[in-house]
Amino acid sequence: MNFWSALQRFAWVHFLQNITTVRVSITDINDNTPVFSSDTYSKSILVKDAKVGDVLLTLSATDKDAGSNAVISYSFSEDSSMVALDAETGVITLTSDLSEVTEDTLLTLTAIATDHGTPPESDEAEVLIYFQIAPFTESVIFESSSYKFTIKENEPEASTVGKVKALTGSPLVTVRYNMKSHEDVFSVDGEGTIKVLRPLDKEEEEWFILTVEAIDSRTSPNSAETTVNVQVENVNEAPVFDAEIYKAEIFSNSPYKFPIVKVQASDPDVGESSELQYSLLESTTLLDVEASTGQIYVLDASRFGDNPFTFQVKATDKHGLFTTTTVEIEVKQSAHHDSVSVISLNRPIYIVEKKIPEMEDSMKKVLGWTVKILSVREEAGNEIRTILRESTDKTYVSFIATDSSGAVIQATVAKE
Incomplete structure (x- = not known):
């Protein structure tokens, strides 16, 4: 192979093996929403100790995007004359000397975290600032040491009996309730509402004495108890x-x-x-x-x-x-032959007629049965209503006897 042939072959092979580098740049889009670290931020401040410029709270939100899409600005949905929110840091400071606050006041605001993307995304959180005149007592108490409620018997399941309420001294401290007795009959919810779990019957039990417990949300929880008297009222029921x-x-x-x-x-x-x-x-x-x-x-x-x-x-x-x-x-229809006994008395019928109640009582004592006289007639067969005083002295008395259960005694047994 001559020099030029070798040179051409080298150039051709070199051309086939040439390599280049390609760079791909991915641009972020604003596909994530800012997220506050908490749904609610709260702070209590004693009015007499408050000073303008005091830092009350610091809000914090994060965004998973990159670049300007992850940059967050903070704001309130409405301006406040008492506090200010730093748009960059999320710091809330006091802007008023609170001289006009003369009673406990709860300031409720809505904070917004907005990113710098296009279009911008945002999140909201609740801000609660409680301005108190006097220091809180670190306890929980019921509005009343005891309650009395009434409920009608046979009310359906889940019927409301009444409501209890416990106080913590701060709207920022929540309370939960527990039923400590008769849990199989009554329940209490998070609002202190007592409900019945089944229909009640006054004839079975008229009074229920319940114990309800309240537990606050402080870091070291406090608790209190109250007594609830529930009376079941009568509802007229058919015999x-x-x-x-x-x-x-x-x-x-x-x-x-x-x-x-x-x-x-x-x-x-x-x-x-x-x-x-x-x-x-x-x-x-x-x-x-x-x-x-x-x-x-x-x-x-x-x-x-x-x-x-x-x-x-x-x-x-x-x-x-x-x-x-x-x-x-x-x-x-066969009573006359089988169950009716007949006795004969040597007395005029009009005299016997007057003695019917006495005869029934006397025969009851002697026989031990209940005796009911059916008819009184004279020897000729005429009954009382057709008899005159000059009738014969022979009188026939027909009667029926029953035992203590009401069963009829047969005539043959009575005769014996």
């Missing part, structure tokens, strides 16, 4: 019958005012069951009920018919609230 349906049997020849069945109701309201009044829901000439006892009597058994007779009885409390129950009566 309740012992049974939804009462069933009874009578005979077709049962006499006037013969007892059938006794209904009984109770009043959930304390001490009011004895004041219930019983009555028929619809009036009828077949039955009657004794208002104070609930004893149901037959007035005219002959008109019942063969089918069971159903009617409603109501129990009404002294406030007019009532409830009803059903009474179902079955009429037995």
Whole structure:
């Protein structure tokens, strides 16, 4: 290879291996917002010790951007005649001698941190400066040493009972509350509002004695307790019958005012069951009920018919609230043959007629059963209402007997 050929080959290879350097510059954009170090800045200052120029607080915010995008300026949303905010450092200084402040005063301001980007981004924080006339007492106390609230029974869950309040001497010191007793029945929230966790019943418990604790937010927390008396007020509740349906049997020849069945109701309201009044829901000439006892009597058994007779009885409390129950009566037609006993007396019928109550009482004492006379008739078969004084001295008395449970005694047993 000659000299020129070698030189050309060297130049060609050198050209193929040439290297260059490229530099890329990344420009920051304002894609981050300034962030204050705290959502709230607070300071208490004693008026008599305050001087113009005193540093009260220093605000601080940061921005993750670079360059001018990270440069922050501070300002208030509204100007204040009492304090000033340094736009560069975030330092808040006192600009007033506070001579016009004659009572405790809370100054609330909104601070803004704004970066220098395009467009600018900003963040806000609350500034609380409390000017106090007298020094704080480093404690927490309730407005009252005890509270009394009332709540009606059967109020739904989460119903408000009342509200307690504890004082710290400074609006910059917060309070939280704890329920120290009956936590399964009552709760207290951060505002001191007491609520019920379930419906209450005066008949079960009328008074609750609660203990509520307040704890302040100081570095070394203080606490206080108060007593809360809660009275459960009565709400009128409807009476309740012992049974939804009462069933009874009578005979077709049962006499006037013969007892059938006794209904009984109770009043959930304390001490009011004895004041219930019983009555028929619809009036009828077949039955009657004794208002104070609930004893149901037959007035005219002959008109019942063969089918069971159903009617409603109501129990009404002294406030007019009532409830009803059903009474179902079955009429037995075979009573005359199976259950009615007959005795013969050697006395005129008009004399026997006058002694019916005494006869019933005497037979009850002797037999040990409840005896009800059904009819009194003379030997000829005429009943009382058709008899004259000159009738015979032979009188027949038909009666029915029942044991202590109300079961009818058969005539054969009574005869024995």
